[in-house]
Amino acid sequence: MKVILLSMPDVAPVIIHEAAFHLPSHGIASVGANIDKEHDVFLIDLIRKRRSIKKYLSRVVKKIQPDLIGLSAMTWQYDTCVKIIRLLKKLRPEVKIVIGGYHATLMFKEIAGSAEAKYIDFMIRGEGEEPCRLLVNALEGHGDLAAIPSLSYKNNGIFIHNPQGENLDLHTLKLPIRDRRRLTWGYHMLYSKIETIETSRGCTRSCNFCSMKHMYGRTFRTFPVSRVLKDIDDIYFKRKTRYIFITDDNMVLNPPRVMELCDAIIAREYKGLNLFVQADCISMAKNEGMVAKMAAAGFRSVFLGIENGSKKNLAAAGKSDITGYSIQAVENCHRYGMMVIGGLIFGFPDDDQESIRENYEFFKTVKADAAYCQVITPYPKTGMRESLLKQGLITNRTNFKKYNGLWANVQTKHLDAEQLQYQFWYQRQVVLGWWDPPSEVRRQGWAWIAVWRFIFKPFLKFRYRKIIKKIGWQGRYRKEIKRWEDMNKFQDLEEI
Numbered sequence: 001m002k003v004i005l006l007s008m009p010d011v012a013p014v015i016i017h018e019a020a021f022h023l024p025s026h027g028i029a030s031v032g033a034n035i036d037k038e039h040d041v042f043l044i045d046l047i048r049k050r051r052s053i054k055k056y057l058s059r060v061v062k063k064i065q066p067d068l069i070g071l072s073a074m075t076w077q078y079d080t081c082v083k084i085i086r087l088l089k090k091l092r093p094e095v096k097i098v099i100g101g102y103h104a105t106l107m108f109k110e111i112a113g114s115a116e117a118k119y120i121d122f123m124i125r126g127e128g129e130e131p132c133r134l135l136v137n138a139l140e141g142h143g144d145l146a147a148i149p150s151l152s153y154k155n156n157g158i159f160i161h162n163p164q165g166e167n168l169d170l171h172t173l174k175l176p177i178r179d180r181r182r183l184t185w186g187y188h189m190l191y192s193k194i195e196t197i198e199t200s201r202g203c204t205r206s207c208n209f210c211s212m213k214h215m216y217g218r219t220f221r222t223f224p225v226s227r228v229l230k231d232i233d234d235i236y237f238k239r240k241t242r243y244i245f246i247t248d249d250n251m252v253l254n255p256p257r258v259m260e261l262c263d264a265i266i267a268r269e270y271k272g273l274n275l276f277v278q279a280d281c282i283s284m285a286k287n288e289g290m291v292a293k294m295a296a297a298g299f300r301s302v303f304l305g306i307e308n309g310s311k312k313n314l315a316a317a318g319k320s321d322i323t324g325y326s327i328q329a330v331e332n333c334h335r336y337g338m339m340v341i342g343g344l345i346f347g348f349p350d351d352d353q354e355s356i357r358e359n360y361e362f363f364k365t366v367k368a369d370a371a372y373c374q375v376i377t378p379y380p381k382t383g384m385r386e387s388l389l390k391q392g393l394i395t396n397r398t399n400f401k402k403y404n405g406l407w408a409n410v411q412t413k414h415l416d417a418e419q420l421q422y423q424f425w426y427q428r429q430v431v432l433g434w435w436d437p438p439s440e441v442r443r444q445g446w447a448w449i450a451v452w453r454f455i456f457k458p459f460l461k462f463r464y465r466k467i468i469k470k471i472g473w474q475g476r477y478r479k480e481i482k483r484w485e486d487m488n489k490f491q492d493l494e495e496i
Helices: 026-033 053-064 075-091 102-112 115-119 129-139 225-238 255-267 281-286 288-297 311-316 323-335 353-366 383-390 417-432 447-487
Strands: 002-007 040-045 068-072 096-100 122-124 151-155 158-161 192-197 200-202 220-222 243-246 274-279 299-307 339-346 370-375
Touching: 002 026, 002 053, 026 040, 026 068, 026 129, 026 192, 040 053, 053 075, 068 075, 068 129, 075 096, 075 102, 075 115, 096 102, 096 129, 102 115, 102 122, 102 158, 122 129, 129 151, 192 225, 225 255, 255 288, 274 281, 274 288, 281 288, 281 299, 281 323, 288 299, 288 323, 299 323, 323 339, 323 353, 339 353, 353 417, 370 417, 417 447
Parallel strands: 002 040, 002 068, 068 096, 096 122, 192 243, 243 274, 274 299, 299 339, 339 370
Antiparallel strands: 122 151, 151 158, 200 220
């Protein structure tokens, strides 16, 4: 059987420009690798084909003539996913379509009753490796659709939802596909090649804005250290890539295991290895020894979920008061030369103009190196959504295309959605201003930092000073909003 697995082209540039950072989808690479070898599997990351989606897919589908096409989508990418499915069915009416990922996992019942359900043959909920392997075999006549856990399939045009399967044994999973079966290339972070790995799955935290528990339950599982090393070897030696983004939602939940992994990486004496990771403030603040080991192993940057400077807002998010931990975590990272990207969330029910400004001011006191700023997003099936619905604060309940953190889909008790959107943008400009790389970051010697400091930043400051002088802050804001609105519009798909 011939199988194509697709990831979506939509981007959300909450840190840097949308063209500056393109990661390969680890999800489809892992699902594809675990399909049995007698089948032909191909991967397409459409983030690398944003300007020519229809033309590219038309050519590839005609050449390969796949029997099954799988698509993975987040909630905010689902609108594009449906348009691509319609295109694929026009290109090859007989092809079977399976969807997976977070949105299919969260909204499978709603999708089954939707208008687009007629184009979709299967849905996989939760982890996809084993259900997809069994599905491909069943379509070849070796297995029963009704016996595949976590699969939704059609019987006389009506979706049947099999029981949810158990979490997978991570020890059994094969390395992700990174060879010629991956049809799209050019993944990068600015001017450097980059790949992705996964060292764990799940999280035991209780943040009520997160939908992860529907994917994995409130569990935390780890890949064997030996498996992680094989993954790094594959990237470092075979792909000749030195930059690796770790996709784990929270790798550092088990500090002793992190230190074991770091010791193993250090022992292998990789030269020029650069690792990027996400972490929680509590673990990074309370385990300085772990942070030191991470830095020695090649961890160069960490994303920290600082979230908010208000105790009340943190409580509303289902988090304890982590403000002190945030400051300590950043200090620990800087002590060992690691760059910190701090995550901030705005749009809590009690937020007003002053509290939004204060949250940005709080971020400056934390002294993180860059900010990852988002507006609360009422993702389906989350506790946050239920709370905001009860308070009547969700202003956009159905246009999921705007559920990417950039858009205000909620209002507060003091700001309507438009006012919140503007204050979220404006206060960042006036409080945080233009990014000035701190000395810790400059010492890491990345060439793009010098390019930013001495070429791009001076040019952009000059350009935007002229824009503001001409049309004011509101005018500049409207230009930015228009750019956001156009960012994930794909004209060739709109014409279908």
